[in-house]
Amino acid sequence: MKARVLEVCFAGERSDKNGAVKIQLLPSTFDEAGRATPEQRLSCYLIDDRVTIDAGSIALALTRTQHNTVRDVIITHPHIDHIATLPIFLDDMFTVLEEPVRVHATAEVIEMLERDVFNWTIYPRFSELKNDKTRVMEYVPFRPGEEFTVAHLKVTAVPVNHIVPTVGLVLSDGKTTVASSADTTATDEIWHLINRQPSVDALLIEASFPNSMAQLAGVSGHLTPAMIRGELSKIKHKIPDILAMHLKPAYRQTLVKELGELGVPGLRAMEPGRDYSW
Numbered sequence: 001m002k003a004r005v006l007e008v009c010f011a012g013e014r015s016d017k018n019g020a021v022k023i024q025l026l027p028s029t030f031d032e033a034g035r036a037t038p039e040q041r042l043s044c045y046l047i048d049d050r051v052t053i054d055a056g057s058i059a060l061a062l063t064r065t066q067h068n069t070v071r072d073v074i075i076t077h078p079h080i081d082h083i084a085t086l087p088i089f090l091d092d093m094f095t096v097l098e099e100p101v102r103v104h105a106t107a108e109v110i111e112m113l114e115r116d117v118f119n120w121t122i123y124p125r126f127s128e129l130k131n132d133k134t135r136v137m138e139y140v141p142f143r144p145g146e147e148f149t150v151a152h153l154k155v156t157a158v159p160v161n162h163i164v165p166t167v168g169l170v171l172s173d174g175k176t177t178v179a180s181s182a183d184t185t186a187t188d189e190i191w192h193l194i195n196r197q198p199s200v201d202a203l204l205i206e207a208s209f210p211n212s213m214a215q216l217a218g219v220s221g222h223l224t225p226a227m228i229r230g231e232l233s234k235i236k237h238k239i240p241d242i243l244a245m246h247l248k249p250a251y252r253q254t255l256v257k258e259l260g261e262l263g264v265p266g267l268r269a270m271e272p273g274r275d276y277s278w
């Protein structure tokens, strides 16, 4: 109990002191008491209670208040762990929406969502549906390499090296800049984009497989801690906070150990359910 109270205070202090951008990896698994467990099964990163990157656990873990404030969802790629409960979120919100939920993605990814998910078989095509006030879902396509606006954020997306079309992101609220690799194996463009920023406050980088599974990581478009060392060497900035995410639950313990052994200052595993602010 004491440990939990301390953790809450710590998160609060951080956001009061210099919080400009707040990010939480939404939990996707809960213990017997309903608390978030450390394992990440789905990907959904909530930013400032308004925007999410991906939507894996969007319908599972938003608070009631956040349900009413999140209207923008950026989809990096259409893998199920990144979109799993987006249809359920739209369904939940259907009658109460006063403006559409905007789904920001590349034209390529939007086409896949329409063809494979919102196709009237897997789930209704929400982009064609209205409640009595508004359309419930609106696609907002963006082009890789061109800055676009999502709520209060300026965002630039560039392709990364995954097995389906996927983008990594750099976003800023004007004060704080945060980057995310999304799902990728060894890649370059996102690091070039990061190097072009005046400064970067935090990086989310994927760490799916342990070092012993480097071959599988390569063919499935993911990274190991050893590969992360190589990727980070491409970055010129000194980034104070580097959060490893997308750790496959089966290897989490090994991954946390191997990430620690890299000895990279500021690098640690991102914890679901915890607010990080910069």
Ligand SMILES: [Zn+2]
Pocket: 077, 079, 162, 183
């Ligand atoms: Zn993926």
Ligand SMILES: [Zn+2]
Pocket: 043, 079, 081, 082, 183, 246
């Ligand atoms: Zn994934």
